[in-house]
Amino acid sequence: xxxxxxxxxxxxxxxxxxxxxxxxxxxxxxxxxxxxxxxxxxxxxxxxxxxxxxxxxxxxxxxxxxxxxxxxxxxxxxxxxxxxxxxxxxxxxxxxxxxxxxxxxxxxxxxxxxxxxxxxxxxxxxxxxxxxxxxxxxxxxxxxxxxxxxxxxxxxxxxxx
Amino acid sequence: xxxxxxxxxxxxxxxxxxxxxxxxxxxxxxxxxxxxxxxxxxxxxxxxxxxxxxxxxxxxxxxxxxxxxxxxxxxxxxxxxxxxxxxxxxxxxxxxxxxxxxxxxxxxxxxxxxxxxxxxxxxxxxxxxxxxxxxxxxxxxxxxxxxxxxxxxxxxxxxxxxxxxxxxxxxxxxxxxxxxxxxxxxxxxxxxxxxxxxxxxxxxxxxxxxxxxxxxxxxxxxxxxxxxxxxxxxxxxxxxxxxxxxxxxxxxxxxxxxxxxxxxxxxxxxxxxxxxxxxxxxxxxxxxxxxxxxxxxxxxxxxxxxxxxxxxxxxxxxxxxxxxxxxxxxxxxxxxxxxxxxxxxxxxxxxxxxxxxxxxxxxxxxxxxxxxxxxxxxxxxxxxxxxxxxxxxxxxxxxxxxxxxxxxxxxxxxxxxxxxxxxxxxxxxxxxxxxxxxxxxxxxxxxxxxxxxxxxxxxxxxxxxxxxxxxxxxxxxxxxxxxxxxxxxxxxxxxxxxxxxxxxxxxxxxxxxxxxxxxxxxxxxxxxxxxxxxxxxxxxxxxxxxxxxxxxxxxxxxxxxxxxxxxxxxxxxxxxx
Numbered sequence: 001x002x003x004x005x006x007x008x009x010x011x012x013x014x015x016x017x018x019x020x021x022x023x024x025x026x027x028x029x030x031x032x033x034x035x036x037x038x039x040x041x042x043x044x045x046x047x048x049x050x051x052x053x054x055x056x057x058x059x060x061x062x063x064x065x066x067x068x069x070x071x072x073x074x075x076x077x078x079x080x081x082x083x084x085x086x087x088x089x090x091x092x093x094x095x096x097x098x099x100x101x102x103x104x105x106x107x108x109x110x111x112x113x114x115x116x117x118x119x120x121x122x123x124x125x126x127x128x129x130x131x132x133x134x135x136x137x138x139x140x141x142x143x144x145x146x147x148x149x150x151x152x153x154x155x156x157x158x159x160x161x
Numbered sequence: 162x163x164x165x166x167x168x169x170x171x172x173x174x175x176x177x178x179x180x181x182x183x184x185x186x187x188x189x190x191x192x193x194x195x196x197x198x199x200x201x202x203x204x205x206x207x208x209x210x211x212x213x214x215x216x217x218x219x220x221x222x223x224x225x226x227x228x229x230x231x232x233x234x235x236x237x238x239x240x241x242x243x244x245x246x247x248x249x250x251x252x253x254x255x256x257x258x259x260x261x262x263x264x265x266x267x268x269x270x271x272x273x274x275x276x277x278x279x280x281x282x283x284x285x286x287x288x289x290x291x292x293x294x295x296x297x298x299x300x301x302x303x304x305x306x307x308x309x310x311x312x313x314x315x316x317x318x319x320x321x322x323x324x325x326x327x328x329x330x331x332x333x334x335x336x337x338x339x340x341x342x343x344x345x346x347x348x349x350x351x352x353x354x355x356x357x358x359x360x361x362x363x364x365x366x367x368x369x370x371x372x373x374x375x376x377x378x379x380x381x382x383x384x385x386x387x388x389x390x391x392x393x394x395x396x397x398x399x400x401x402x403x404x405x406x407x408x409x410x411x412x413x414x415x416x417x418x419x420x421x422x423x424x425x426x427x428x429x430x431x432x433x434x435x436x437x438x439x440x441x442x443x444x445x446x447x448x449x450x451x452x453x454x455x456x457x458x459x460x461x462x463x464x465x466x467x468x469x470x471x472x473x474x475x476x477x478x479x480x481x482x483x484x485x486x487x488x489x490x491x492x493x494x495x496x497x498x499x500x501x502x503x504x505x506x507x508x509x510x511x512x513x514x515x516x517x518x519x520x521x522x523x524x525x526x527x528x529x530x531x532x533x534x535x536x537x538x539x540x541x542x543x544x545x546x547x548x549x550x551x552x553x554x555x556x557x558x559x560x561x562x563x564x565x566x567x568x569x570x571x572x573x574x575x576x577x578x579x580x581x582x583x584x585x586x587x588x589x590x591x592x593x594x595x596x597x598x599x600x601x602x603x604x605x606x607x608x609x610x611x612x613x614x615x616x617x618x619x620x621x622x623x624x625x626x627x628x629x630x631x632x633x634x635x636x637x638x639x640x641x642x643x644x645x646x647x648x649x650x651x652x653x654x655x656x657x658x659x660x661x662x663x664x665x666x667x668x669x670x671x672x673x674x675x676x677x678x679x680x681x682x683x684x685x686x687x688x689x690x691x692x693x694x695x696x697x698x699x700x701x702x703x704x705x706x707x708x709x710x711x712x713x714x715x716x717x718x719x720x721x722x723x724x725x726x727x728x729x730x731x732x733x734x735x736x737x738x
Contacts, residue, residue, distance in 0.1 A: 018283060059471060068344050068458070069343050071342055155445070
């Protein structure tokens, strides 16, 4: 099962490699990983998407907690939460879909952020499924280049990590 | 007063009450060595190879419970130490390793003797630090010792660039306490879990205690003894736990696992309640997990939450220090009425009668088991025994009946050949009044021979018991059983004359070829209080370690000596590790 794990850790050099290293070292699966500073500049927040059985997930959470620089770990999937991912995609304007790009942009509620004579650059944000659906709407040949941020997420309401 | 980084570092080590540092100098640490030379509180042990420094500090830490300290230079200095660091990490030994690094501006430039020390050691340390500014030294050292010695202990590396050791700053007060928001090892176990465990224990009909290295490291031996005697349960110990409960006691079933006793493994197999105390269900303990303890419920006591339900799902997990949890269990169970387990004990006594450690003596050849039994006799069971890795390690574990914790020192987790000799040196430095024996083999001893030189320089007289069978015995044993006797590279041709070798290092060497010479040689060796004695004992090359659970087997699938047939052989998966 897919899990979104939030990790608060000391904003120190090497902390990221410890987390990444842990996943390879123990054979844990990693689908995406995002990391950036929080409102407290001494802390970073990392969001990891992984999958595995409940026992594997239990180990992932425990092993993450064991890292000295990790302050807090929480499995977002087990609580009410919001998740988002950002996609930037370059679509060929010569393609069939390129012709009605405005229509697709409207349907998916995304933005055209740059246009040249041959290429539209489009920004999509939403759940990973929405991003997948957006990309599926194009003929693969018309997708020139994509970059995805990976998932980030936060719990709803008053509850903090 | 202004001090340079090296002086601050040494000052911090003194404040941490470090008495011995095992190390080897080199370019990046020369300022540190300069500062070390200017003081006399810390004794530096100059090893002959950095791996020896790490094992030496490790043996020191295992013998007296204090953190071992290592000082090595950058590049090959730290890479040589990595095996020793990984060894300590696998067995949760508190160690602080200080490695020099090339000057800060050169980091990342492929400078001479540069390696990414924190990168290389990351997966085999509890934590590591790269110091970036002189002002970080004191706090980093404080954190390193705190992390290494608390919770589940382990090695911590501090990598310090050369320019920082010569930079100067006004000294600040060394911190006396430390608070880390990201590191708070769980200490107090939940009362609710203790109560649940007490309830389960009181109602179990076939209980067994399974104690591991966590009882030794957690100094829980006293509580373990009191608890075990109070409840009257059988107890088995892991390779890492030996001695935490006296092996000569009638409630002790000896070691369990791959080369454990018949009674210990059968009792695990038949138990309805297994209490794991500071042990981690290692694959050498459990054998095939699908066949492991088919009727048992598990109570798992460990300070490290990640050990719980990692290999075996615990019914009652208790996260806490073994010492405190055992004390809480004693208090909780004092007035509890327990199930009558006399039937269970009579079953265990039946298993005990199998006498699984019995072996046949044959004339004209010394059996390795006899050597260990005689070592036990000559040292009256009181020596600190270190070992290397292989058959001799298992025989030492099986036939030397350890009655005290920290008496048995071996590389259980990583299985590092070469560990025994430098560890013995470290143990002797930590416990100068104790007899220290290093049980080794002709393969293992050659991996760290150079430390014989260190042992002369610092007068650390240990007795080396070399079980010389001309083979890498454990490899040969597996090849005999599982590779149709194809002995690929397990025979060692061209062994040195160990007696002359010992003598050339300034020690005493005795070769023993006949059993009647064995006891006098051992007595002679231990009478030499101030000398290291190398006993090169020629032992039966065909002897195997029994009992044995072949890889893929369960606890009831044991090969016994002289009874080579095994239960459920067909189900055994020889492809397992």
